[in-house]
Amino acid sequence: MKNYDILIIGGGPAGISAALAASKFNLKVALFEEKETLGGQLVKQTHKFFGSKDESAGTRGIFIAQKLINDVNNKDNIDVYLNSMVLGYYEDGVVTALVKGKMEKFKPKKIVIATGAFEKSLPFENNDLPGVFGAGAVQTLMNVYGVLPGKEVLMVGSGNIGLIVSYQLAQAGVKVKGIVEISEKIGGYLVHASKVRRLGIPIYTKHTITKAIGENKVEGAIIENIETKEKKQISCDVICLATGLMPLSDIINQINCEMKYISELGGYVPVHDDNMKTTVENIFVAGDTAGIEEATAAMLEGELAGLYASYELTNIFDNRINEIKERLKEFRKTSSKVVSGLKKLNLYNDFTVNSQEDLGKLHRTGIPEKESIESNIPKENKRFAIIECYQKIPCNPCVSSCPTNAISMDSLNGIPKLDTNKCIGCGNCVAICPGLAIFVVDKESVLLPYEFLPLPNKGDIVEVVDREGKFLEKNIVLNVRKMKDKTNLIEVKVSKEHINNARHIRVVK
């Protein structure tokens, strides 16, 4: 039997953050991870994160994971158990785990459960054909093992995962045939939706998948408009399901923590207070297992659980605890779903969420309304940035990247405003924007973010396309700026009539 002050189950962003927080107090910490590496879902997230600079906004998930893992490895008081699955919890506080092929016993003073989430499945005809994948599997195959799941993919679900994985599939050279969404609105961040639309990927809102076609493997799918019942056949060899997550709560359930079914948080979640304490003494939760949210919230919650559990052991109250609670509030300002879920747990009772307006066409198609696009174009005839960011999401790297303070925002959740008098068209914001929603327009050129291979060279002729990926014209690349974080900047010459619609390029082979 091994004794620990704090035992953490789950080595993803929440679990690692909890371990790092606890290690500050010189407590003996055990961090359990079922897989061969730490980092959880972060290790396959090649996109840049939203949020504020303090929480690694603008950094790619894979780099956040690397930093967290390095930090853990530099701590002597954290014992990391990889390939080690926690298998049970017993009334006397003993935790059993399978470590190196042997069942071992551990006795911690506090436990933080950060086991993450499980992907929801979907019943439709032939849903057991080879070629039906979960989005997590597709991301693992592609981004961790470097294996393509197929050649043509139909994505089901337009939440952030569906949108992001579609974009990553396109980056890997896979043809994404479309994204199917049952609701009338796109679920994920609209900048992500605009990003995939520019690649020519359609989003079918109010549609659902009814059937996978094929004998021995997926050869296509039938999707149906839920209102008109009109059917459409799409040929593909992969159907990728990104239909939501549910908290992975086996352990919490077994420990007999009080649970509550809250659909806004993904399913059954443990009742917990604002210090992440469950209803059972010494048991804390953090991350998706406490309710489905983003990775940034998971890291903050993990740190909070780690600090509070340490406080109960050491009696040292770290002011960061209160700071994190404020950060979480700031972060949740626009997520009405999460907050209404938390209210059912009697948290955030008098907290009000900034209401999200319906952004019309943008919410249905991923392409902004004509009026919004035009309101962005100033009259002056000079080089300036165009910010196509219309949705309130917690994100501000553009503001901090601007050398002339031309971009301002009321709060982290505000919409960026540009002072065209101050803008010098440098392109810093174009490179840093995690949503790839900023462009610099000059008299006869557009500077745009580009994350595909092969990169064009200066002087190459490329196809200039619009917000739907439709061909506008062929024109010449004026400049290529290779950036360290791999969001490269391409300046392409564009004729006057297309300048306000040219938003992406295709390299002609």
Place this chain on the structure above:
Amino acid sequence: MNEEKIIVCRCEDITLKEIRDLINDGYTTLEEIKRITRAVMGPCQGKTCGPIIAREISKITGKPIEEIYKPSIRPPFGGLFFKEIVGEKDEK
């Protein structure tokens, strides 16, 4: 829609038709369906099918899903060999 070709429990290969037939026969708890079909008892321990079966019961009986889907879990959470509990002995 061919209910016989819709798989609800991937581990035990149980179709939507089997589940709906049972509910219509009066088996309206997850526990009963689990005992009859073995759904929920495979390697994933009902993580995939549990919520889907609960939703079907809810749809047919009108009961809210909160009252139907309450997973019960016992250790060990995953499959393991006896040798991993007792330690391997050389049989010679």
